[in-house]
Amino acid sequence: MPDVLRQIGTIARALDSISNREFQQLALSKGQYLYLVRICEQPGIIADRLAAQLQVDRTTAARAIQKLVTQGLVEKRAAINNRKNKALFPTVLGQRRAQVIERENQYSNQVALTDLTATEAEQLTHLLTKVSQRVTADWQTVKAGQSRPY
C-alpha cells in the first residue's frame, strides 16, 4: 500500500503557501482566500456550513470570515425566516477580489496538471473523490470528539 498521505500533505502545503503569499497583494491574509471564493460561489451560505465544506475548524472559519466582513469584502445578513443564521454574501469589492483568486487558482491547477494527460487528470479527480469521501467521514467523527481505532 503506497503512501499518499504525505504526498497530498506536501502538495497542499505548497499550494496553500503559494496562494497566501500571492494574495498579500490583494491585502488578504493567511487563509482568507479560501472563504472568499466560496462565498462568491455560494452566496447565502452560513459559516458553519462553509467550515464543514472546507474541512476547517468552525471557529477558525468564523474569525476569518469576520475579518472579511470588517474589510468590506463580505456581508452578513439575517436569514429570512430564521433569527439565528447569518447568511454570507460578497460585496462588489469582494467579487472583484475573488476573480483574481479564481484566476490564480486555475493557474496553480494548470501547473499541477502540466505533466498529466487529459485522461490522467480525470482519473486523478476520480480517485481523489473517493479518497475525500472516506477522509471526510473520519474528520467528522474525530471533530465530534470520537476516537479512531488506530
Place this chain on the structure above:
Amino acid sequence: MPDVLRQIGTIARALDSISNREFQQLALSKGQYLYLVRICEQPGIIADRLAAQLQVDRTTAARAIQKLVTQGLVEKRAAINNRKNKALFPTVLGQRRAQVIERENQYSNQVALTDLTATEAEQLTHLLTKVSQRVTADWQTVKAGQSRPY
C-alpha cells in the same frame, strides 16, 4: 481541466487536523508530528533541509523542532566537520512516540485508500508524484521571492 487543487486541499486539511487532535494524547502540539517522524527516518538531517522536504516555512519548522528538543524528543548535535549545521536526532522517547505516529499515519492512509483497488492506489501515487514535482518547483520560486504570471 478538472479541479484537483481543492480536493487535495480539503483532504490534506482533514487529515492534518485529525492527526493533530489524536496526537494531543502524546502531548504533541499542532504540527509537531510531521517533524518527529521525519527526523526518526532521516537521523542527522538539518532543519532547513527538513523544511524544504515538507514544504513548510523555514522558521515554522525551526520553532517546531526547537520545541521537540525542549520536550526531550529530539536532540541537536553539531555536525562533525561543520561548525554551522546542527544535525537532528531522535531520543529514545522520541522514537517511541514516532512509532505511534507511524501507526496512526498508516491507519489514515489505509482509510483514505479504502475504496481504491491496489492498482488504483498505485496510479494515484504515480499521478501525485508528477503533480508534486511541478508544485514543488513553483513553491521554491515563490518562497524565494519571485512571482508567477497568473
Place this chain on the structure above:
DNA sequence: AATGTTTTGTTGTAAATACAGCAAAATAAC
C-alpha cells in the same frame, strides 16, 4: 406544550505560523 438535543454564533485564550531581518559559517566566483 414541555423537555432534551443539536445547531449556530461568539468570545477568551494559549499556541502555532510566517514574515522580516540579523549574524556567522560555508560555499562559490573571481
Place this chain on the structure above:
DNA sequence: GTTATTTTGCTGTATTTACAACAAAACATT
C-alpha cells in the same frame, strides 16, 4: 587568497489557528 553569494540558525513580532465554553435559537422527542 579575497570577495561575493548562499546557507543555516535564530529572534522579534503580528497574525492566524484551534481548543474550550457559553448563550440563544432551532429542531426533535415525548
